[in-house]
Amino acid sequence: MAYDNDNIFAKILRGEIPCDKIYENDHALAFRDINPQADIHVLVIPKGAYTNMTDFAAQASDAEMAGFVRAVGETAKAVGVTDDGYRILANNGAHAKQEVPHLHIHIFGGQPLGRMIKPPEN
Ligand code: AMP
Numbered sequence: 001m002a003y004d005n006d007n008i009f010a011k012i013l014r015g016e017i018p019c020d021k022i023y024e025n026d027h028a029l030a031f032r033d034i035n036p037q038a039d040i041h042v043l044v045i046p047k048g049a050y051t052n053m054t055d056f057a058a059q060a061s062d063a064e065m066a067g068f069v070r071a072v073g074e075t076a077k078a079v080g081v082t083d084d085g086y087r088i089l090a091n092n093g094a095h096a097k098q099e100v101p102h103l104h105i106h107i108f109g110g111q112p113l114g115r116m117i118k119p120p121e122n
Contacts, residue, residue, distance in 0.1 A: 010102055020032040022042055026063075027048070030042055030074075037106075038109065040080075042079055042107045043106060046060065048060060051102065072107065076109070085109065087109070088108075089106045089108070
């Protein structure tokens with residue numbers, strides 16, 4: 001799938017729309033999800049134009065990969081979920097119901113999170 005430069009996270013990266021920033025480094029940005037699904041719900045995105053993890057894993061440089069993974073760890077620390085635990089999740093493509101076609105890792109925490117996967121709704 002070709003990268004869509006008009007997706008909402010591309011606009012956040014260009015500063016065209018605001019975000020509630022938690023952490024940033026040379027290769028990644030983390031901000032609070034606008035519609036939180038847990039007491040703490042943060043998204044970590046690479047600054048490069050990657051649609052999903054498949055794209056990122058195939059195309060990103062080693063420095064981008066290191067910066068992105070480091071950002072996940074630093075963001076979890078910044079929001080205070082490392083002691084009690086947290087969940088990371090990345091939706092990739094249609095079966096996972098990925099809504100925004102720019103790679104993002106969700107970080108959920110701040111409460112017990114239940115089972116890893118719920119049965120599909122339909
Ligand atoms: P996904 O289904 O994995 O693609 O998740 C996309 C996530 O992006 C959802 O949890 C949305 O609530 C979140 N989201 C959409 N627009 C924004 C925005 N402008 N700022 C922060 N989070 C957003």
